Amino acid sequence: MEKMNVESFNLDHTKVSAPYVRIADRKELPAGDVLIKYDVRFTQPNTDHLEMKAIHSIEHLTAELMRNHTDKLIDFGPMGCQTGFYALTLGLEPQDFLPILEASFKDILQATEVPAANEVQCGWGANHSLKDAQEAVSQFLDHRSEWETVMA
Known part of the structure; x- marks a missing residue:
């Protein structure tokens, strides 16, 4: 394959064997900073997927809550x-990123609302489900011991 x-x-x-977390890309910038992009895979590709309300809510929750653990x-x-x-x-290496991800997802399980889930702060404010997000995150956390195993 090309x-x-x-x-x-x-x-x-x-x-691949989801769920897993892997480095998808690493780039060194001209000033020496390193960008690390993670593939945080919840479901098995081409077999299962997350519903949009869960995805949208996990995005909002994680984007907000993870910043409580790292800048x-x-x-x-x-x-x-x-x-x-x-x-x-x-520059967050896996040994630093994985605990931050886990802590952020545990925060999601304790959340009582999805941040910025309204028409003023979000482009589709009605398209959220805290319950669905918490269920998906809970299942992902249940497989914490498997996060670093990418291939079946």
């Missing part, structure tokens, strides 16, 4: 395939 420009297009999605999160956004998220960080 090598493509997008890293995830070169990943054999039939051989090195640049972005936390959903994958178009609805199987997980990308976390873009400023």
